[in-house]
Amino acid sequence: MVTTTELGLPALRTHTVAPRDPAHSAGSRGADPRLVDRFGRVATDLRISLTDRCNLRCTYCMPAEGLPWMPRAEQLTDTELVRLITIAVRDLGVHELRFTGGEPLLRRGLEGVIAASAALTPRPDISLTTNGVGLARRAAALAAAGVNRLNVSLDTLRPERFAEITRRDRLDDVLDGMRAARAAGLSPVKINTVLLRGVNDDEPVELLRYAVDHGFELRFIEQMPLDAQHGWQRAEMVTAGEILGALRTAFTLTPDDHDRGAAPAERWLVDGGPAAVGVIASVTRPFCGACDRTRLTADGQVRSCLFARTETDLRALLRGGSSDAAIAEAWRAAMWGKLAGHGIDEPGFLQPDRPMSAIGG
Numbered sequence: 001m002v003t004t005t006e007l008g009l010p011a012l013r014t015h016t017v018a019p020r021d022p023a024h025s026a027g028s029r030g031a032d033p034r035l036v037d038r039f040g041r042v043a044t045d046l047r048i049s050l051t052d053r054c055n056l057r058c059t060y061c062m063p064a065e066g067l068p069w070m071p072r073a074e075q076l077t078d079t080e081l082v083r084l085i086t087i088a089v090r091d092l093g094v095h096e097l098r099f100t101g102g103e104p105l106l107r108r109g110l111e112g113v114i115a116a117s118a119a120l121t122p123r124p125d126i127s128l129t130t131n132g133v134g135l136a137r138r139a140a141a142l143a144a145a146g147v148n149r150l151n152v153s154l155d156t157l158r159p160e161r162f163a164e165i166t167r168r169d170r171l172d173d174v175l176d177g178m179r180a181a182r183a184a185g186l187s188p189v190k191i192n193t194v195l196l197r198g199v200n201d202d203e204p205v206e207l208l209r210y211a212v213d214h215g216f217e218l219r220f221i222e223q224m225p226l227d228a229q230h231g232w233q234r235a236e237m238v239t240a241g242e243i244l245g246a247l248r249t250a251f252t253l254t255p256d257d258h259d260r261g262a263a264p265a266e267r268w269l270v271d272g273g274p275a276a277v278g279v280i281a282s283v284t285r286p287f288c289g290a291c292d293r294t295r296l297t298a299d300g301q302v303r304s305c306l307f308a309r310t311e312t313d314l315r316a317l318l319r320g321g322s323s324d325a326a327i328a329e330a331w332r333a334a335m336w337g338k339l340a341g342h343g344i345d346e347p348g349f350l351q352p353d354r355p356m357s358a359i360g361g
């Protein structure tokens with residue numbers, strides 16, 4: 001049964017985790033071939049950053065001038081990347097792949113990497129998170145290569161505001177891309193929205209109405225301290241509670257979390273359904289206790305968490321001639337060290353050195 005807090009959010013999980021499996025909590029990993037950690041979590045969802053480059057400059061993500069991009073030689077080649085994905089799926093029990101960035105559509109060879117991933121056994125579920133620029137002409141090829149689901153980031157429906165937030169005048173491109181994705185059968189197309197106080201926090205109702213009318217599923221993401229400029233402030237963040245309060249002025253929301261599993265979004269049926277809206281309350285309602293993610297950066301570093309302050313260098317192993325078995329073992333060791341939670345609310349919290357665009361959101 002779902003219980004409800006004063007925020008109207010279903011209380012489903014805590015962000016502290018207790019060891020669940022005695023074999024894992026005994027201090028050693030045991031013989032489990034999967035990506036287990038000492039808190040009993042198993043990482044089965046691999047987030048892959050294909051590039052740190054981007055053609056937008058969202059204010060909450062990177063500065064207007066962009067960032068010093070990763071030199072090409074440091075980036076994994078397609079062959080190296082597919083080898084790591086193969087190890088993850090074949091040897092480590094990963095069954096979901098999400099390609100992201102930076103902007104993944106900027107990665108040459110994207111369709112080839114996706115097709116190679118889709119050819120693996122067991123066939124992983126494949127999704128893509130994109131800003132949607134240029135998606136209109138790529139959507140059919142991406143679907144044909146093997147993408148199952150797609151998330152497009154869209155923070156506003158107003159052209160001037162879009163240009164203010166992303167520092168580029170590309171709203172129509174993004175809307176065309178979303179329509180093309182839907183036409184290509186990439187279902188559901190989800191919209192990721194970050195609300196910024198005093199910028200677009202008056203738009204949640206408009207955005208949800210648009211999503212419902214056009215058959216997209218909207219998810220609001222609380223802004224996290226992952227911007228390159230280190231400008232995030234807790235007090236400035238638009239909280240899940242505020243977002244739900246605003247939506248409830250226009251819609252009836254009913255909790256729909258029966259099969260949430262490790263999904264980060266708390267889902268709500270809109271006016272009785274079937275349309276739904278999600279809220280990813282990473283800051284005010286962390287879901288670390290149910291996290292099933294492992295992350296790979298474009299330069300071949302494994303991260304156990306978005307907020308991890310350490311990385312494991314698989315590229316060095318790849319380029320140093322290590323076997324698949326040795327690489328798999330290094331990946332397991334990296335995930336075994338995953339911390340219980342991201343610690344944003346703890347006094348000693350330190351933002352990771354890499355910004356979101358270089359980790360892969």
Ligand code: SAM
Nearest residue numbers: 061101102103129130131153192223224356361
């Ligand atoms: N460029 C692609 C895009 O925008 O969809 C993929 C990478 S982007 C880093 C992935 C997601 O992270 C986007 O939905 C974006 O809105 C979100 N994001 C970026 N910076 C964020 C932050 N500081 N807090 C919360 N979400 C953020």
Ligand code: SF4
Nearest residue numbers: 054056058061102131
């Ligand atoms: Fe680019 Fe995505 Fe960051 Fe926006 S959120 S600047 S689209 S990487």
